[in-house]
Amino acid sequence: MFLKRIVRRSRGKTLSYWALVESYRTARGPRHRIVSYLGELTSTQQKDWAALAERFQEPLRLQQQQRRWFEPPAEPVPQQVTVDVRRVRVERARDFGEVWLALVLWQKLGLDRLLAEWLPAGQEEIDWATVIALLVVARFCNPSSELYIADTWYRGTALEDLLGVPIEKVNPERLYRALDRALPLKPAFEKHLRERLGELFPVQFDLLLYDVTSTYFEGQCPNNPQARRGYSRDHRPDCKQVCIGLVVTREGLPLGYEVFAGNTNDTKTLREIVEAMEAKYGRAQRIWVFDRGVVSEENLQYLRERDGQYVVGTPKSMLRKFEQQLVAAGWDEVAAGVEVKLCPSPDGEETFVLAKSRDRAAKEEAMHQRFVERIETGLTAIGKAAASGRLKDPEKAGRRIGRLLGQNSRGAGCFQVEVKVLEPPQGKVRLQIEWSKQTAWQQWARLSEGCYLLRSNLTGHSAAELWKMYMQLVDAEAAFRTHKSDLVLRPIWHQYENRVQAHILICFLAYVLWKTLEQWMRTSGLGSAPRTLLNELRRLKSTDVILPTDQGREIRLRCVSRPDDDLAILLYRLKIAPPSRLQPPRWLPKDAVPAASAASPM
Secondary structure: OOEEEEEEOOOEEEEEOOOOOHHHEEEOOOEEEEEEEOOOOHHHHHHHHHHHHHHHOOOOHHHHHHHHHOOOOOOOOOOOOOOHHHHEEEEEEOHHHHHHHHHHHHHHHOOHHHHHHHHOOOOOOHHHHHHHHHHHHHHHHHOOOOOHHHHHHHHEEOOEEEHHOHHHOOOOHHHHHHHHHHHHHHHHHHHHHHHHHHHOOOOOOEEEEEEEEEEOOOOOOOOOOOOOOOOOOOOOOOEEEEEEEEEEEEEOEEEEEEEEEEEOHHHHHHHHHHHHHHHHHHOOOOEEEOOOOOHHHHHHHHHHHOOOOEEOOOHHHHHHHHHHHHOOOOOOOEOEEEEEEEEOOOOOOEEEEEEEEEEHHHHHHHHHHHHHHHHHHHHHHHHHHHHHHHOOOOOHHHHHHHHHHHHHHHHHHOEEEEEEEEOOOOOOOOEEEEEEEEEHHHHHHHHHHEEEEEEEEEOOOOHHHHHHHHOOOOOHHHHHHHHHHHOOOEEEEEHHHHHHHHHHHHHHHHHHHHHHHHHHHHHHHOOOHHHHHHHOOOEEEEEEEEEEEEOOOOOEEEEEOOOHHHHHHHHHHHHOOOOEEEEOOOOOOHOOOOOHHHOOOO
């Protein structure tokens, strides 16, 4: 049973009273039956009935509905009313454009339908699907901590109207628990996005780009076994970290990711990521593209045994085997300043591609020159210290030289250094530092500057085709840059493993929104710079326009600012348009009218 408010109009008057109603099932569906008329209720009686409703074991949502029934219904606003334009004002400005577009992307990807299926609304006060959407929108628009979202960011946006979640209901605890709800759905998210992205855009899944990065923590993370110290791409070896392996298509659209312990070598991640992708999308033949950091003979043999195909980078040291091909003719230009050459392997199982870039050669030449000059300056200073007698210990001199060469390893091979101990007639020990440049190193440096080597087990492809496949790996690298810069993946403040995993999942979903917007802009002829469009959309605000009337009361209009001509053109190209209002006109309570506003201006 439940309480029902009954409203009747008689002789121009509105009468309101309450009834106790029972719900029962029939062959034609549920029906309501009035058990007892309660008549009009005083405020005290209303409180008593509300307290009685809370004692029953009913869902929390129904309990709140009982409370709302005692609130007076919204008084309709007339179609025409006289407004005092001298006292019109604007209140409650909120950010609208970015969060509105993020929700449009969320719905375009069908993530709202996915969560409605996997996380149907239950007894929770705010359904978890809405809170997860809030977390992803926040990461997309203004990456920050859950505490900042709850305390500051949310109240400055129009999400209260767009999501229907009151400001006071957004708190860190609810956001943290939503992370726990989202994490088990990672496989469902990846499978759904693979299908949905294929429906939205002409995506090809024959070429998979794979790369690994790391992100570090603030804190010791004693409760996270994956948090380990390892090679830090963020230049924070003092912090624990985790490694993330990301798979994207040739268009840069993400397909999936895996999280590894922070001390995992890149070569140890390939098997797990390949098996994960095959478990989700089958073992159809695909071309894997990854950088030399993931390359090992064991990994390549593993792919060949599974009939896998690959185009990979190689360590710089392998160029030595192709020294004769570097000086021989037969290069083909594939881009401005870039030439390639096909070099079949002796066994015929693989194909090697030599590539050289004019811009890369100039960069490496400048780097070699800088390191060589630093070493020359350092060796000269060490030699002077030895000649003057300030440096007498041969072991100390050796350590200084080793440290100098280690800090400038790009030019260390150019020098041959020897420390000699001299004993003059006076009996005082002197050191002599002798060094010379290696001609062979200099010749090889000039020959190999700007060159790199690729290897593949694909057949029937030209050097230009293989090179273009490999160069698409920059999309995976760009994905990590977007994660770390625009979406602020690092640093991670969570200390528990499941919360860290959920944080990375939210960043992944926000990146999917980012790439969806990028593809959407590209197909609409707007380029591929989401940040530019988002900066334009920041100018759209949600505001309350307060209209004082001749009846001594005020009307509130919750409006959205109108896009200027430039932004209107962008939105027209995307075939979307923001709403003009977020709520119907409402009377403000009489006691809400400020005294200064109620009085006529001088």
